[in-house]
Amino acid sequence: MPWSNWYGNQTCSPAAVLRPRAEDEVVAAVERAVRDGQVVRAAGSGHSNVALVPTDGQVLDLRELTGLVDVDREARQVRVRAGTRIHDLGPLLWEHGLSLANQGDIDGQQIAGAIATGTHGTGRQLGSLSSAVVGARLVRADGSVVSIDASTPEWLRAARTSLGALGVLTELTLQVADAYCLAAELEPCTFAELADTWRERLARHRHFLCYWFPSSAAARAWFTFDPPLGDDTVLIKTMDQVPADAEAEETPRRIDRAYRVFADPCEPTFHELEFMVPLERAVDALGELRTMLRSGHPEHPLPLEVRFVAADDAYLSPFAARASCAISVSGVMGADNAAVFADCERVFAQFGGRPHWGKWHPYGAADLSRRYPAWEDFRAVRAAFDPGGTFTNPYLEHLLGPIGSGAAR
Numbered sequence: 331m332p333w334s335n336w337y338g339n340q341t342c343s344p345a346a347v348l349r350p351r352a353e354d355e356v357v358a359a360v361e362r363a364v365r366d367g368q369v370v371r372a373a374g375s376g377h378s379n380v381a382l383v384p385t386d387g388q389v390l391d392l393r394e395l396t397g398l399v400d401v402d403r404e405a406r407q408v409r410v411r412a413g414t415r416i417h418d419l420g421p422l423l424w425e426h427g428l429s430l431a432n433q434g435d436i437d438g439q440q441i442a443g444a445i446a447t448g449t450h451g452t453g454r455q456l457g458s459l460s461s462a463v464v465g466a467r468l469v470r471a472d473g474s475v476v477s478i479d480a481s482t483p484e485w486l487r488a489a490r491t492s493l494g495a496l497g498v499l500t501e502l503t504l505q506v507a508d509a510y511c512l513a514a515e516l517e518p519c520t521f522a523e524l525a526d527t528w529r530e531r532l533a534r535h536r537h538f539l540c541y542w543f544p545s546s547a548a549a550r551a552w553f554t555f556d557p558p559l560g561d562d563t564v565l566i567k568t569m570d571q572v573p574a575d576a577e578a579e580e581t582p583r584r585i586d587r588a589y590r591v592f593a594d595p596c597e598p599t600f601h602e603l604e605f606m607v608p609l610e611r612a613v614d615a616l617g618e619l620r621t622m623l624r625s626g627h628p629e630h631p632l633p634l635e636v637r638f639v640a641a642d643d644a645y646l647s648p649f650a651a652r653a654s655c656a657i658s659v660s661g662v663m664g665a666d667n668a669a670v671f672a673d674c675e676r677v678f679a680q681f682g683g684r685p686h687w688g689k690w691h692p693y694g695a696a697d698l699s700r701r702y703p704a705w706e707d708f709r710a711v712r713a714a715f716d717p718g719g720t721f722t723n724p725y726l727e728h729l730l731g732p733i734g735s736g737a738a739r
């Protein structure tokens with residue numbers, strides 16, 4: 331059976347695509363693959379647009395390994411099976427008076443797939459989904475199931491953003507929050523107003539993000555405004571916490587349960603790159619991108635999205651040890667985006683940008699290792715967990731280098 335990601339730009343014809351429903355089926359699948367000399371790649375919802383999953387070995391599609399295992403209401407911790415979609419997790423947590431502390435702007439990902447690439451939302455005080463992981467269960471190449479938690483800190487820091495390179499996550503323990511509603515507002519402004527006010531807005535709002543529209547086509551692409559927004563305009567979105575029993579509203583503020591407000595509906599009509607730059611350089615980086623796009627690509631047809639994420643300690647987190655501004659640039663699917671993406675990457679490189687693991691970027695291990703202070707720590711855990719390369723593929727080798735050698739730096 332062929333496998334394809336959500337965008338349809340990554341495909342493969344593996345020897346097997348299996349959909350385990352329980353942890354012991356994951357163990358059996360991994361053991362069988364090892365016996366047959368096959369590679370195993372775990373697949374979430376396939377929302378990554380790069381070749382993290384493709385293999386001619388075995389794809390383990392976790393979509394049927396779902397649901398809550400346990401809820402510790404007092405500690406606000408939940409154990410959740412790896413294939414549970416974020417979309418389904420929201421209502422499950424709400425039944426227990428709980429919510430994820432933060433989410434991204436779509437919710438179709440599986441929780442393990444999302445954390446494997448450091449998926450994030452926005453909020454100065456709020457970390458990525460990976461930072462909410464306090465424990466995990468993971469099947470290794472020898473079929474053993476390891477429990478990972480604060481008592482195994484190196485494993486935890488590696489498992490929080492692992493790209494599927496350590497083994498197959500079957501369960502995650504997440505630190506969550508008391509249930510809350512969000513009030514979301516949109517406000518157009520100019521780039522100069524954004525540059526003057528972003529710090530104050532970031533401090534004032536639980537969640538603050540913005541879109542910059544290089545062209546009037548970009549301003550019309552995902553939003554309807556009357557009168558329409560023109561080129562070189564900004565749309566600010568804020569989301570603030572209101573009580574869990576707040577009455578729902580649609581306008582002018584949208585108020586609803588947090589998990590319903592975070593996510594927007596989305597179709598696979600675009601490709602994206604996203605880089606994380608140090609927070610203090612946010613406006614300089616955005617200003618540089620703006621100058622480059624206005625001179626080199628003035629008709630760029632889609633918005634840039636700008637978000638903010640707290641620092642965390644996962645070895646491969648794009649937010650490792652630095653609070654960050656995440657800037658994403660989208661290109662129309664099917665169009666030739668190579669030139670604009672390459673020009674954007676050159677700007678991000680000036681600011682020490684770290685790419686999103688699930689989105690396009692041109693870097694391999696030599697470039698990436700310089701951007702991650704704990705690069706070798708991840709490689710050490712990888713070498714211990716997967717010495718024989720059961721959980722790898724050519725793209726992962728390109729990203730991380732060969733297992734166990736110190737040659738990547």
Ligand SMILES: Cc1cc2nc3c(=O)[nH]c(=O)nc-3n(C[C@H](O)[C@H](O)[C@H](O)COP(=O)(O)OP(=O)(O)OC[C@H]3O[C@@H](n4cnc5c(N)ncnc54)[C@H](O)[C@@H]3O)c2cc1C
Binds near residue numbers: 336413433441688
């Ligand atoms: C429309 C759209 C919007 C997006 N919005 C955001 C956003 O707001 N913020 C953001 O940060 N990102 C965003 N992304 C990127 C997305 O969150 C990541 O690419 C994420 O990894 C996708 O999760 P998935 O379940 O589809 O995993 P996949 O793409 O299927 O897999 C991603 C990685 O996870 C690994 N993996 C999956 N399951 C397991 C498991 N059980 N055990 C071990 N490894 C596993 C895979 O091997 C692979 O390396 C968006 C993507 C799209 C398409």
